[in-house]
Amino acid sequence: MPTPLLEIKDLHVWFSVFKGFLKVLDGVDFVVWPGEKVGLVGEMGCGKTTMMKAIMRILLMPPATIRKGEIFFKGRDILKMGQGQLQEIRRRKISMIFQDPTAALNPVFKIGTQLRDVISCTRERGKSMTKGDIRRRAIQVLKEVSLPDPERILENYPIQLSGGMRQRICISTALVSTNELLIADEPGTSLDVTIKDQILRLIGEVVEKRGTSVILISHSLGAVRNMTDRVYVMYAGSMVEAAKTKSLFANPRHPYSQGLIAATPKLTGGGVGKGVPGRIPEYIDPPTGCRFHPRCEHAMPICRDKKPPFFEVNENHQVACFLFRDNQSHR
Amino acid sequence: MQNKMQTKLARTKELSRRWESIHRNWYKFSRNPLSIVGLVLVCTIVFIAIFAPYISPHPESAGKFVNFSDTCDPPSWGHPFGTDRFGRDVLTRTLYGYRYSLGMALMVISIMGPTGIILGLVAGYHRNTWVDTVIMRVTDVFIAVPPLILALAVCSVLTPSIFNAMLAICVAWWPWYTRMVYEITCSLKNEFFVQAAELTGASKVHILFREIIPNCAASILTKMSLDVGWVILIGAALSFVGLGAQPPTPDLGTLVADASSYLPDLWWEAIFPAFAIMVAVLAFNLFGDGIDDMLGEEKGG
Amino acid sequence: MMDTVLTIDRLKKHFVTRQGTVKAVDGISFSVQESEVFGLVGESGSGKSTVAYTVVGMYRPTEGKIIYRGKNIGQESRKRPKELRKDIQIVFQDPGTSLNPRRTIRQILELPLKVHSLSKDDKKPLERVEELLEMVQLPPSYMYKYPTMIGGGERQMVGIARALATDPSFVILDEPTSALDVSVQAKIIDMLIQFQKKFKLAYLFITHDLSLMRNVASRIAIMYLGKICEVALASEFFENPLHPYTQMLLSSIHVISDEEEALIPKKVVSRGEIPSPVNVPPGCSFHLRCPKKMDICSEKDPVMGEVSKGHGVRCHLYDGEAG
Numbered sequence: 001m002p003t004p005l006l007e008i009k010d011l012h013v014w015f016s017v018f019k020g021f022l023k024v025l026d027g028v029d030f031v032v033w034p035g036e037k038v039g040l041v042g043e044m045g046c047g048k049t050t051m052m053k054a055i056m057r058i059l060l061m062p063p064a065t066i067r068k069g070e071i072f073f074k075g076r077d078i079l080k081m082g083q084g085q086l087q088e089i090r091r092r093k094i095s096m097i098f099q100d101p102t103a104a105l106n107p108v109f110k111i112g113t114q115l116r117d118v119i120s121c122t123r124e125r126g127k128s129m130t131k132g133d134i135r136r137r138a139i140q141v142l143k144e145v146s147l148p149d150p151e152r153i154l155e156n157y158p159i160q161l162s163g164g165m166r167q168r169i170c171i172s173t174a175l176v177s178t179n180e181l182l183i184a185d186e187p188g189t190s191l192d193v194t195i196k197d198q199i200l201r202l203i204g205e206v207v208e209k210r211g212t213s214v215i216l217i218s219h220s221l222g223a224v225r226n227m228t229d230r231v232y233v234m235y236a237g238s239m240v241e242a243a244k245t246k247s248l249f250a251n252p253r254h255p256y257s258q259g260l261i262a263a264t265p266k267l268t269g270g271g272v273g274k275g276v277p278g279r280i281p282e283y284i285d286p287p288t289g290c291r292f293h294p295r296c297e298h299a300m301p302i303c304r305d306k307k308p309p310f311f312e313v314n315e316n317h318q319v320a321c322f323l324f325r326d327n328q329s330h331r
Numbered sequence: 332m333q334n335k336m337q338t339k340l341a342r343t344k345e346l347s348r349r350w351e352s353i354h355r356n357w358y359k360f361s362r363n364p365l366s367i368v369g370l371v372l373v374c375t376i377v378f379i380a381i382f383a384p385y386i387s388p389h390p391e392s393a394g395k396f397v398n399f400s401d402t403c404d405p406p407s408w409g410h411p412f413g414t415d416r417f418g419r420d421v422l423t424r425t426l427y428g429y430r431y432s433l434g435m436a437l438m439v440i441s442i443m444g445p446t447g448i449i450l451g452l453v454a455g456y457h458r459n460t461w462v463d464t465v466i467m468r469v470t471d472v473f474i475a476v477p478p479l480i481l482a483l484a485v486c487s488v489l490t491p492s493i494f495n496a497m498l499a500i501c502v503a504w505w506p507w508y509t510r511m512v513y514e515i516t517c518s519l520k521n522e523f524f525v526q527a528a529e530l531t532g533a534s535k536v537h538i539l540f541r542e543i544i545p546n547c548a549a550s551i552l553t554k555m556s557l558d559v560g561w562v563i564l565i566g567a568a569l570s571f572v573g574l575g576a577q578p579p580t581p582d583l584g585t586l587v588a589d590a591s592s593y594l595p596d597l598w599w600e601a602i603f604p605a606f607a608i609m610v611a612v613l614a615f616n617l618f619g620d621g622i623d624d625m626l627g628e629e630k631g632g
Numbered sequence: 633m634m635d636t637v638l639t640i641d642r643l644k645k646h647f648v649t650r651q652g653t654v655k656a657v658d659g660i661s662f663s664v665q666e667s668e669v670f671g672l673v674g675e676s677g678s679g680k681s682t683v684a685y686t687v688v689g690m691y692r693p694t695e696g697k698i699i700y701r702g703k704n705i706g707q708e709s710r711k712r713p714k715e716l717r718k719d720i721q722i723v724f725q726d727p728g729t730s731l732n733p734r735r736t737i738r739q740i741l742e743l744p745l746k747v748h749s750l751s752k753d754d755k756k757p758l759e760r761v762e763e764l765l766e767m768v769q770l771p772p773s774y775m776y777k778y779p780t781m782i783g784g785g786e787r788q789m790v791g792i793a794r795a796l797a798t799d800p801s802f803v804i805l806d807e808p809t810s811a812l813d814v815s816v817q818a819k820i821i822d823m824l825i826q827f828q829k830k831f832k833l834a835y836l837f838i839t840h841d842l843s844l845m846r847n848v849a850s851r852i853a854i855m856y857l858g859k860i861c862e863v864a865l866a867s868e869f870f871e872n873p874l875h876p877y878t879q880m881l882l883s884s885i886h887v888i889s890d891e892e893e894a895l896i897p898k899k900v901v902s903r904g905e906i907p908s909p910v911n912v913p914p915g916c917s918f919h920l921r922c923p924k925k926m927d928i929c930s931e932k933d934p935v936m937g938e939v940s941k942g943h944g945v946r947c948h949l950y951d952g953e954a955g
Binding site: 043044045162163164165192193194195196197198200219220221222223225226227249259260261262263264265266267268269270271272273274275276279280 | 785840841842844848881883884891892902
């Protein structure tokens with residue numbers, strides 16, 4: 001039985017605040033297989049960034065606490081790893097591309113210096129690299145992200161480059177070492193539409209070539225539809241639907257997924273829907289049972305009492321909703 | 332009738348909301364235990380300053396008083412801080428010293444604080460005009476001179492007295508507020524919410540005092556709190572060189588000054604007042620940090 | 633026959649900086665009719681926000697005219713009559729910075745009421761504030777909250793309430809939902825469309841999201857580096873995009889259904905980046921990225937020409953000068 005590359009089991013993360021605890025992640029289950037492109041769709045405040053930070057273990061530990069759950073990377077629990085093993089994972093196995101490329105690059109150092117630091121930090125243990133090696137590797141990786149004139153870019157400061165170029169450089173820093181998993185947190189969101197498209201295509205090409213798995217986090221359904229094999233829809237701290245991308249967009253099952261898709265404006269016209277009524281719950285006192293039930297027009301009494309587990313609707317299409325308890329759609 | 336009910340309801344909600352915001356502010360303030368230490372010390376000092384005449388063991392020691400039978404007594408039960416060369420109780424004089432020092436600090440800050448702030452607001456809002464240039468260049472001149480030197484210079488021209496010492500410190504201190512507020516105003520001037528207020532047609536006065544100042548409040552209040560400590564120190568320094576409070580006024584600096592020539596024999600005369608200065612400065616520093624924590628990060632929810 | 637509310641005539645706004653002159657808006661002309669939603673689309677550096685700020689009075693035009701209901705209003709807001717300031721309002725893009733974090737919602741909404749002394753029918757400002765909050769579907773208890781205590785979508789609703797407080801007839805919406813999630817966006821857009829119908833407002837709607845624009849605007853203009861490339865009725869725009877930049881923008885959109893895929897031009901893939909507005913290329917400003925570039929494009933800047941009724945394009949491919 002093959003092991004998934006990344007597996008999150010029943011993760012609960014709480015944040016301690018003035019009035020008590022923000023119970024942000026409420027039992028997250030998430031799987032990524034080797035070579036797979038997985039999308040994570042969710043609106044602001046649903047906990048996707050918290051989940052990613054938990055994987056990389058860069059959550060600020062007070063006020064965050066991990067109450068329960070495990071994160072397995074190739075079979076080993078990241079949450080229980082020591083600093084040494086964790087370093088190894090961060091250096092060569094998992095990298096992250098952050099949302100805002102301007103903030104991710106240090107403004108007072110040249111690109112060459114920053115790339116050099118990344119390359120020498122992430123080189124294989126025991127293998128030494130000369131200055132020349134490092135420079136060659138830097139130029140190679142800049143070419144891989146289709147940046148013209150890499151030699152000149154090495155001498156530039158981030159402020160001298162455009163947003164699109166900065167994002168490509170961030171991607172290149174993530175690609176420097178042999179990576180198995182790339183986490184892309186809303187790439188291109190702060191950039192123009194045309195540039196964002198270029199960036200997304202670039203990420204797609206690069207991971208195809210290298211066989212890296214990707215977790216593409218986005219609140220834009222369109223980006224996820226075109227760039228991923230499988231999608232998770234996240235709401236208020238847990239996954240509500242998981243399916244092959246085609247299957248989700250052809251036939252969304254969870255009321256929240258349906259609401260999101262209906263609310264997305266379409267090029268064919270037809271007006272804008274009314275959105276999903278209500279607002280995201282306060283994590284300080286979240287709804288019991290299924291966290292979506294206060295906003296759901298199909299809510300039943302059981303939705304308030306118990307949190308729905310994943311029900312399998314089709315092959316590779318799971319929904320966390322009691323409407324599908326008997327594996328039959330009610331609609 | 333229904334309108335009255337609604338207004339009453341609204342008012343009750345407003346009160347409970349105010350209470351909740353006080354509670355939340357306390358939470359933020361008290362996260363660092365040292366801030367609470369600072370708060371306690373500050374309260375104690377303020378209490379001492381107000382009630383000095385009632386809590387000092389020998390209130391007459393604060394003024395013109397001589398008791399040659401009890402001179403130069405080291406610390407004892409009757410005189411916990413000892414007596415000085417004139418037989419005056421050092422503890423009493425130290426407690427009164429807080430009164431003068433704190434009073435001076437509050438007067439100075441309440442005069443030059445608003446002055447400096449208003450100048451900074453006006454200069455920042457009229458950035459790149461002659462108003463800005465005039466105000467900020469004058470400010471630069473004053474900042475260029477170290478505050479103590481400037482205060483000394485002013486004091487030496489006037490007759491030494493505690494009032495003139497206050498004046499001198501005022502002259503030396505306002506530019507720092509101007510500069511701080513100027514910087515904040517410059518950056519806020521281009522924020523959308525200020526633009527929105529301008530577009531609506533709000534008057535300049537409204538924009539400066541209702542839109543911009545509340546956003547400076549955190550920095551200003553923190554600075555004021557830290558400044559109390561500084562002013563006490565500078566006042567003490569002025570008194571030390573004889574330009575501030577004159578004897579027999581028991582200003583903390585004067586106390587240290589008078590007694591310093593008698594160290595190390597009559598150590599208690601100088602050490603206790605000096606220690607009192609240190610406690611005051613420390614107290615306001617810790618308190619200021621707490622204020623910064625409380626007002627600083629209003630973001631997030 | 634609808635009246636024209638706003639006419640922009642060869643508007644230019646240049647900023648002089650140390651690096652050179654930034655030609656943010658460089659010769660724009662369009663008009664907005666009564667009760668119409670006119671859409672302005674563009675990416676960063678296109679100048680769309682500058683157009684908005686100039687119309688509302690934050691900037692003074694460098695050249696050109698802004699005519700509102702027959703009067704030339706090309707002055708800064710401070711110099712405009714109060715009546716005008718009441719009538720033209722703007723909703724800013726970023727709800728995080730368009731509301732003063734140190735003022736309560738009540739104070740924010742009361743400001744325009746107090747400045748314009750608007751107490752309609754002897755209603756006190758407090759009641760009007762409650763009315764406004766109700767109009768944007770927020771509970772009245774929100775008036776005691778600070779902007780940091782409420783979500784981004786709700787802050788934007790407050791921004792909209794603030795704009796509508798003075799009963800305007802022309803509202804400029806500068807990317808009102810760009811910072812928001814799709815479900816909140818839907819709610820706000822729905823609300824905006826309802827207000828538009830109810831209060832007979834004219835909107836100048838600015839966004840970079842073409843899918844959104846399709847569902848909101850009746851006429852759309854696309855801007856690139858300070859100039860309009862194409863202007864047409866919404867349906868025409870999407871069924872028959874003529875300008876290569878329009879096609880490039882459309883091809884960059886990631887859609888969520890197969891029907892929409894059919895509308896996307898496949899042959900034009902986005903490439904290159906927008907040049908700095910200080911260094912505008914000579915000739916047509918788009919020629920460096922244009923897949924259909926011809927020799928004349930690097931020499932001569934094309935002029936807007938009408939291709940069919942209401943559909944204008946500024947491109948050598950259509951002005952008969954190709955050769």
